[in-house]
Amino acid sequence: MDVALVYNVKKEENDSTASVLQPSSQTQQTTHTQIQVTSSADAFAEWDTIETIHAVRDALSLRHSVTLIEADENAFASLKSSKPDIVFNIAEGRFGASREAQIPAMLEMLNIPYTGSDPLTLGICLDKSRAKEILSYYNIANPKFAVISSLSELRLLDFPVPAMVKPLFEGSSKGIFDKSLVHSVKELTEQVTKVIEEYGQPALVEEFLPGREFTVAMLGNGNDLKVLPIVEIKFDSLPSGVNPIYSYEAKWIWDQSSNPLEIFECPAQVDHNLKTAIEDLCRNTYNALRCRDWSRIDVRLDKNGRPNIIEINPLPGILPKIEDNSCFPKAARMAGMNYNEMLNAVLDAGMKRHNL
Numbered sequence: 001m002d003v004a005l006v007y008n009v010k011k012e013e014n015d016s017t018a019s020v021l022q023p024s025s026q027t028q029q030t031t032h033t034q035i036q037v038t039s040s041a042d043a044f045a046e047w048d049t050i051e052t053i054h055a056v057r058d059a060l061s062l063r064h065s066v067t068l069i070e071a072d073e074n075a076f077a078s079l080k081s082s083k084p085d086i087v088f089n090i091a092e093g094r095f096g097a098s099r100e101a102q103i104p105a106m107l108e109m110l111n112i113p114y115t116g117s118d119p120l121t122l123g124i125c126l127d128k129s130r131a132k133e134i135l136s137y138y139n140i141a142n143p144k145f146a147v148i149s150s151l152s153e154l155r156l157l158d159f160p161v162p163a164m165v166k167p168l169f170e171g172s173s174k175g176i177f178d179k180s181l182v183h184s185v186k187e188l189t190e191q192v193t194k195v196i197e198e199y200g201q202p203a204l205v206e207e208f209l210p211g212r213e214f215t216v217a218m219l220g221n222g223n224d225l226k227v228l229p230i231v232e233i234k235f236d237s238l239p240s241g242v243n244p245i246y247s248y249e250a251k252w253i254w255d256q257s258s259n260p261l262e263i264f265e266c267p268a269q270v271d272h273n274l275k276t277a278i279e280d281l282c283r284n285t286y287n288a289l290r291c292r293d294w295s296r297i298d299v300r301l302d303k304n305g306r307p308n309i310i311e312i313n314p315l316p317g318i319l320p321k322i323e324d325n326s327c328f329p330k331a332a333r334m335a336g337m338n339y340n341e342m343l344n345a346v347l348d349a350g351m352k353r354h355n356l
């Protein structure tokens with residue numbers, strides 16, 4: 001099979017564009033607890049490193065002939081001329097709230113099969129409020145929320161602080177810092193202002209769910225859909241005094257492959273009832289949003305211990321090295337699949353769906 005791997009790559013520090021693209025140049029790290037991060041620090045946090053792209057290429061090359069196509073403005077022409085049998089899509093896209101949908105939309109136009117969710121699902125899941133509206137229609141639990149485009153709309157909030165303030169359409173913890181959990185109206189106003197001004201998009205303000213947090217890797221479709229072993233995010237591993245949220249700092253700064261945080265536990269220690277409740281919630285969510293082939297779903301317990309959906313990641317992070325602490329590969333390993341087997345299982349799910 002001719003497989004094209006379509007991706008966006010994080011530029012290296014010695015690249016001429018590095019001053020704009022390199023997150024670490026904007027981030028001054030001092031100690032684990034004393035840290036300053038500017039919002040632009042996370043500008044390209046969603047994109048993959050060349051190391052990840054090569055690891056995916058190598059995995060798929062075990063069984064197929066693989067070419068690499070960068071998801072830039074030349075991608076359409078490259079896809080049109082190379083006409084692969086199937087695309088393995090990990091492109092996070094470049095601009096706008098529909099950026100993750102752009103490559104799949106091109107592929108539909110060219111009638112080229114691809115792995116993962118379609119443009120509609122990718123667009124909806126990136127706009128967290130649109131995803132929540134659909135979940136609510138299906139009575140799938142998710143925290144109360146409001147979309148705030150200007151400070152005057154804050155009076156529409158019908159739930160009290162503590163609350164989470166997030167950019168409406170970002171991923172990979174972009175715009176979610178330790179301070180995004182607000183405990184007062186003053187902090188709420190500050191964080192909403194910051195999201196609107198620095199990210200140029202509305203703020204999603206959500207009721208804060210104080211319970212345990214999990215992330216759940218989903219693989220396959222229909223009757224073959226598998227819920228992989230649940231990963232718990234253990235907030236007690238974070239530096240003392242910080243908020244119990246999986247923030248940009250927790251994901252990219254306090255957790256380094258040279259000094260990893262013991263933040264994930266897989267399989268999560270959950271009793272039978274909670275395990276079933278989380279798995280049912282994630283299956284219902286995956287199906288309601290029409291996810292395809294794979295996704296990773298974030299779940300947190302509310303004050304009554306009931307699992308709620310935080311967000312759906314139809315293009316989950318897949319850092320290759322064990323010490324990189326990436327949740328989808330970790331859950332797959334616990335299910336008995338190594339990195340290469342996991343990626344080929346995603347491709348197989350896509351091929352089966354397309355009768356290839």
Ligand SMILES: Nc1ncnc2c1ncn2[C@@H]1O[C@H](COP(=O)(O)OP(=O)(O)O)[C@@H](O)[C@H]1O
Binds near residue numbers: 164172246
């Ligand atoms: N409503 C909420 N209640 C409690 N914690 C939340 C809530 N929303 C987000 N968080 C915390 O912030 C983290 C990042 O939020 P999430 O919406 O998953 O953004 P991202 O797309 O960056 O992963 C979550 O993993 C969780 O720890």
Ligand SMILES: [Mg+2]
Binds near residue numbers: 173298311
């Ligand atoms: Mg998340």
